[in-house]
Amino acid sequence: MTKLFYDHLVIREEIDLELDKFALDPQERQELIEIIDQTLHHNILNVIFNHLPKDKQPEFVKKLHTAPFDLELLEYLKIHAHPEIENKIKDHAAKIKKEIMGEIKKSTHKK
Numbered sequence: 259m260t261k262l263f264y265d266h267l268v269i270r271e272e273i274d275l276e277l278d279k280f281a282l283d284p285q286e287r288q289e290l291i292e293i294i295d296q297t298l299h300h301n302i303l304n305v306i307f308n309h310l311p312k313d314k315q316p317e318f319v320k321k322l323h324t325a326p327f328d329l330e331l332l333e334y335l336k337i338h339a340h341p342e343i344e345n346k347i348k349d350h351a352a353k354i355k356k357e358i359m360g361e362i363k364k365s366t367h368k369k
Contacts, residue, residue, distance in 0.1 A: 297358065
């Protein structure tokens with residue numbers, strides 16, 4: 259997935275380490291990582307849009323589409339969505355990551 263403005267708020271190493279415990283071929287592993295990234299991304303966007311007024315959403319989407327890596331997007335969100343949006347993203351991402359880790363650990367296909 260493309261580098262995103264909130265990547266530094268979402269620590270994914272735990273997930274990568276957990277996936278390493280499984281006998282996955284490289285393509286399977288990559289597909290799982292893409293699904294996990296998409297799940298995190300959709301959940302983070304949900305947090306953002308729940309705090310961002312509807313009249314600011316089109317502008318945000320345009321900015322995100324133009325430069326998804328731009329840290330100025332966080333500044334925009336602090337002003338227009340919530341001053342603590344970073345913490346809200348971080349907290350929700352941690353919750354989703356915990357759920358994902360739980361699902362991975364339930365699997366029986368370990369090496």
